[in-house]
Amino acid sequence: xxxxxxxxxxxxxxxxxxxxxxxxxxxxxxxxxxxxxxxxxxxxxxxxxxxxxxxxxxxxxxxxxxxxxxxxxxxxxxxxxxxxxxxxxxxxxxxxxxxxxxxxxxxxxxxxxxx
Amino acid sequence: xxxxxxxxxxxxxxxxxxxxxxxxxxxxxxxxxxxxxxxxxxxxxxxxxxxxxxxxxxxxxxxxxxxxxxxxxxxxxxxxxxxxxxxxxxxxxxxxxxxxxxxxxxxxxxxx
Numbered sequence: 554x555x556x557x558x559x560x561x562x563x564x565x566x567x568x569x570x571x572x573x574x575x576x577x578x579x580x581x582x583x584x585x586x587x588x589x590x591x592x593x594x595x596x597x598x599x600x601x602x603x604x605x606x607x608x609x610x611x612x613x614x615x616x617x618x619x620x621x622x623x624x625x626x627x628x629x630x631x632x633x634x635x636x637x638x639x640x641x642x643x644x645x646x647x648x649x650x651x652x653x654x655x656x657x658x659x660x661x662x663x664x665x666x667x668x
Numbered sequence: 669x670x671x672x673x674x675x676x677x678x679x680x681x682x683x684x685x686x687x688x689x690x691x692x693x694x695x696x697x698x699x700x701x702x703x704x705x706x707x708x709x710x711x712x713x714x715x716x717x718x719x720x721x722x723x724x725x726x727x728x729x730x731x732x733x734x735x736x737x738x739x740x741x742x743x744x745x746x747x748x749x750x751x752x753x754x755x756x757x758x759x760x761x762x763x764x765x766x767x768x769x770x771x772x773x774x775x776x777x778x779x780x
Contacts, residue, residue, distance in 0.1 A: 584766075586767065586768075594772055595672075595759050595761075595770030595772050595773050596713075596759070596770050598767040598769070601767060644713070646768075655763070656718065657715075658715070659705075659714070660712060661712040
């Protein structure tokens, strides 16, 4: 078990460009979550999947954001036409929805800087 | 909507001493989970301790313990025998119902 991994760890992009992040959850975990963390704040929920189904999306997830989890394994988060306000740490977490308490295990995050 | 408030942006403690981090939350639910997560500088977030609301007994994990006051909606974290490696951001979180709602965090400094 290698834990939750995220790629890339850092991304610098110019405003208006598209970016895509990848998250690989712990292998047997069927739930996968995306959070965004800005400087000095706690993580804020963006969306989550159970297997391949996207079950909940936050109002923070504008139309420029899209997340997928094909085949219920890894997930991608794409941001189109990036804006400076998108600069943040994007965190992925996974959990096993079988027994309580559904603890979430976090990856190291992808730090996005939009210039 | 559930909210989580951490009123101490920063705290400091001497090595080997005890420190308590505060957290309050707002909910209308009767059964829920509360968590404390630790985020060391430039490292990933890890779970420190969890509390199930229906359990009256306060959770304990080695040097970490909580004081859970359900009626007051208070969930504080006590770190005993503080170590240099405890220095980090600490986040209180409420599970609602599938996602976590986090407070803004408390930065803990451990002085040698």
